Amino acid sequence: xxxxxxxxxxxxxxxxxxxxxxxxxxxxxxxxxxxxxxxxxxxxxxxxxxxxxxxxxxxxxxxxxxxxxxxxxxxxxxxxxxxxxxxxxxxxxxxxxxxxxxxxxxxxxxxxxxxxxxxxxxxxxxxxxxxxxxxxxxxxxxxxxxxxxxxxxxxxxxxxxxxxxxxxxxxxxxxxxxxxxxxxxxxxxxxxxxxxxxxxxxxxxxxxxxxxxxxxxxxxxxxxxxxxxxxxxxxxxxxxxxxxxxxxxxxx
Amino acid sequence: xxxxxxxxxxxxxxxxxxxxxxxxxxxxxxxxxxxxxxxxxxxxxxxxxxxxxxxxxxxxxxxxxxxxxxxxxxxxxxxxxxxxxxxxxxxxxxxxxxxxxxxxxxxxxxxxxxxxxxxxxxxxxxxxxxxxxxxxxxxxxxxxxxxxxxxxxxxxxxxxxxxxxxxxxxxxxxxxxxxxxxxxxxxxxxxxxxxxxxxxxxxxxxxxxxxxxxxxxxxxxxxxxxxxxxxxxxxxxxxxxxxxxxxxxxxxxxxxxxxxxxxxxxxxxxxxxxxxxxxxxxxxxxxxxxxxxxxxxxxxxxxxxxxxxxxxxxxxxxxxxxxxxxxxxxxxxxxxxxxxxxxxxxxxxxxxxxxx
Ligand SMILES: Nc1ncnc2c1ncn2[C@@H]1O[C@H](COP(=O)(O)OP(=O)(O)OP(=O)(O)O)[C@@H](O)[C@H]1O
Ligand SMILES: [Mg+2]
Numbered sequence: 001x002x003x004x005x006x007x008x009x010x011x012x013x014x015x016x017x018x019x020x021x022x023x024x025x026x027x028x029x030x031x032x033x034x035x036x037x038x039x040x041x042x043x044x045x046x047x048x049x050x051x052x053x054x055x056x057x058x059x060x061x062x063x064x065x066x067x068x069x070x071x072x073x074x075x076x077x078x079x080x081x082x083x084x085x086x087x088x089x090x091x092x093x094x095x096x097x098x099x100x101x102x103x104x105x106x107x108x109x110x111x112x113x114x115x116x117x118x119x120x121x122x123x124x125x126x127x128x129x130x131x132x133x134x135x136x137x138x139x140x141x142x143x144x145x146x147x148x149x150x151x152x153x154x155x156x157x158x159x160x161x162x163x164x165x166x167x168x169x170x171x172x173x174x175x176x177x178x179x180x181x182x183x184x185x186x187x188x189x190x191x192x193x194x195x196x197x198x199x200x201x202x203x204x205x206x207x208x209x210x211x212x213x214x215x216x217x218x219x220x221x222x223x224x225x226x227x228x229x230x231x232x233x234x235x236x237x238x239x240x241x242x243x244x245x246x247x248x249x250x251x252x
Numbered sequence: 253x254x255x256x257x258x259x260x261x262x263x264x265x266x267x268x269x270x271x272x273x274x275x276x277x278x279x280x281x282x283x284x285x286x287x288x289x290x291x292x293x294x295x296x297x298x299x300x301x302x303x304x305x306x307x308x309x310x311x312x313x314x315x316x317x318x319x320x321x322x323x324x325x326x327x328x329x330x331x332x333x334x335x336x337x338x339x340x341x342x343x344x345x346x347x348x349x350x351x352x353x354x355x356x357x358x359x360x361x362x363x364x365x366x367x368x369x370x371x372x373x374x375x376x377x378x379x380x381x382x383x384x385x386x387x388x389x390x391x392x393x394x395x396x397x398x399x400x401x402x403x404x405x406x407x408x409x410x411x412x413x414x415x416x417x418x419x420x421x422x423x424x425x426x427x428x429x430x431x432x433x434x435x436x437x438x439x440x441x442x443x444x445x446x447x448x449x450x451x452x453x454x455x456x457x458x459x460x461x462x463x464x465x466x467x468x469x470x471x472x473x474x475x476x477x478x479x480x481x482x483x484x485x486x487x488x489x490x491x492x493x494x495x496x497x498x499x500x501x502x503x504x505x506x507x508x509x510x511x512x513x514x515x516x517x518x519x520x521x522x523x524x525x526x527x528x529x530x531x532x533x534x535x536x537x538x539x540x541x542x543x544x545x546x547x548x549x550x551x552x553x554x555x556x557x558x559x560x561x562x563x564x565x566x567x568x569x570x571x572x573x574x575x576x577x578x579x580x581x582x583x584x585x586x587x588x589x590x591x592x593x594x595x596x597x598x599x600x601x602x603x604x605x606x607x608x
Contacts, residue, residue: 050565053557074564075573083565090562094580100566107567156566 009060020220081163146173183208276355286345309420354381365399425451464497
């Protein structure tokens with residue numbers, strides 16, 4: 001059974017149609033990459049799946065882990081195993097990273113994590129991400145650099161071990177070394193039972209993760225899906241070629 | 253003195269049963285840490301003439317709860333303290349006053365820091381009766397040259413209680429007064445802080461935190477009067493309102509003649525947790541000097557949607573997420589409470605209130 005199956009999904013925000021019919025199926029053990037020009041609707045897709053209140057689903061459906069995704073509240077989706085690494089993570093003063101990780105783990109797993117084992121687990125992931133332990137005592141994302149925020153997102157992913165993690169431009173804001181560290185970690189977190197959906201503009205990350213599918217999203221639609229070679233095609237030709245193909249399929 | 257006329261306020265309707273004639277007994281629990289502190293009952297200090305006339309700051313205040321309230325306290329008080337920190341008292345001593353509220357409690361306090369002295373005072377108001385009770389009080393703070401007074405006031409009364417509290421302070425050259433005011437309970441609270449920055453380089457700050465729900469009414473008035481040059485004031489008010497609570501905030505920055513190069517900043521943050529709350533803000537800036545800086549900032553609104561979404565995407569329910577955002581907003585003020593036990597107790601109390 002697939003982890004996520006999206007059918008003919010259309011959405012609006014502020015009365016404007018953004019997603020214009022998305023089909024996507026993600027199975028256990030798979031890594032998918034979505035690429036596309038600015039404003040194509042990549043973050044919107046991620047937000048709609050997670051349940052952002054500004055976006056309205058107008059038609060289509062999504063089944064996540066056997067359940068109707070759009071019937072669930074945001075926190076219920078998280079508890080069901082959906083995770084979003086935000087393009088712009090929020091700052092929350094007054095709550096330490098440590099405290100937040102524990103609260104979140106408790107909410108998602110339904111039980112208070114064993115303190116010793118939990119600490120060890122966090123420490124291990126922080127080492128893997130090349131993060132200083134002192135961040136645990138800092139307020140969540142407050143005053144973090146762009147790169148530190150992104151690492152902190154992946155730390156949360158590692159600790160929460162979701163069924164499906166959507167990474168929205170986690171690479172932006174990371175320097176070359178950090179990109180390597182972060183995506184090597186992401187690749188290590190991939191198992192045969194979970195799945196990862198990576199949104200990106202860059203091929204750089206493909207040195208560290210091995211996607212099974214690449215999708216090109218243009219103007220609210222997936223205009224082409226394929227394997228890794230599609231990413232190379234984007235690098236060579238840009239999105240213009242794909243944009244034309246929507247005109248052909250769409251307006252005709 | 254008997255107060256016959258019932259005062260009327262424009263924005264908030266005062267309760268009917270104001271100024272009861274019979275005042276309850278009950279003792280304030282006093283706890284002193286440190287040395288160089290003189291304490292005696294206010295009445296004793298008053299009758300022995302230890303309190304000079306110019307310490308009666310309410311006589312010249314500009315913003316308070318009004319003559320009726322001032323007169324009632326001065327004619328009916330039966331408890332309160334005169335607390336003085338001696339000069340050259342280099343270590344900071346802390347005086348903690350726990351005030352049990354049952355029936356009608358009327359108090360007068362005076363806190364004095366002599367030249368260069370340092371004084372911490374905690375006034376903690378707690379309900380100790382199931383019957384509706386009330387507090388009427390005046391606290392005066394006198395910070396002499398180069399001294400520092402930090403006053404932490406905490407009100408954790410039950411919803412059927414009323415809290416009427418007036419504070420007056422004067423700060424001499426290079427002195428400072430810091431007030432932290434935490435209002436977590438009581439169905440009706442009216443309070444005023446009127447501070448005179450009399451000396452050069454004097455400082456005065458009021459950091460206030462409040463939480464109101466289920467029909468609670470609050471009138472909060474903060475006034476900074478800059479009189480000395482290079483003086484600096486801060487008014488920071490942070491609150492959360494739920495249910496059909498109503499609150500009025502008055503923040504006054506007054507720059508009198510002679511207060512050149514002074515800076516006054518006021519900031520108000522209100523988190524609205526329901527559609528039915530009512531919040532009025534009345535900031536005012538009055539300048540008789542040109543060369544001053546007066547700033548006002550306000551942020552009043554629902555809990556940030558993006559923040560809620562972020563927290564909920566990590567498994568927190570809408571309620572949990574809201575709670576976290578409110579507590580986060582309050583953190584800056586709670587951290588001002590150095591007493592760790594008191595701070596923890598307040599955080600727990602706040603947690604309890606937000607969960608209801
Ligand atoms: N909350 C919203 N309200 C109104 N319009 C929105 C909202 N969110 C997104 N949009 C619009 O939807 C379109 C797609 O935005 P989206 O953020 O999904 O693009 P993207 O593919 O992630 O782009 P980028 O590569 O720049 O991150 C844009 O035109 C954007 O302005
Ligand atoms: Mg985006």
